[in-house]
Amino acid sequence: MSHDCSSESVSARPHVFDARGVARRFRHAAIFGALGALLPGEAMRFINDHDPLPLLAQLGEYFGPRVDVVYHRRATGDVVIDFVMKS
Known part of the structure; x- marks a missing residue:
């Protein structure tokens, strides 16, 4: 059985x-990795x-307005x- 993470x-x-x-x-590093894995609309x-x-x-410099x-x-x-990821 396959799994497509992009369709979650x-x-x-x-x-x-x-x-x-x-x-x-x-x-x-763990926080940046976790935020990078979030889809738009998801929050951590x-x-x-x-x-x-x-x-x-640091998050503001890296993600800019993509994260609230x-x-x-x-x-x-x-x-x-x-931390809420925006589209």
Whole structure:
């Protein structure tokens, strides 16, 4: 049985990415890879223990207006952001 990833339906629920469980030296590469795999209209819910301002700047440079950043929580030790891919 074959599988075509390009024909998957777009999920209404964000894909969860909990960065707290990823080794620090791998985090940025893993996040870029995960965002690059999203289809237009999909979102990744990013959970972290700090506000990732340097990462947000890098994402802005790389993805530009193709990704929206939506904060849900922005407290010390508790940050939740949705990254929404646009078409």
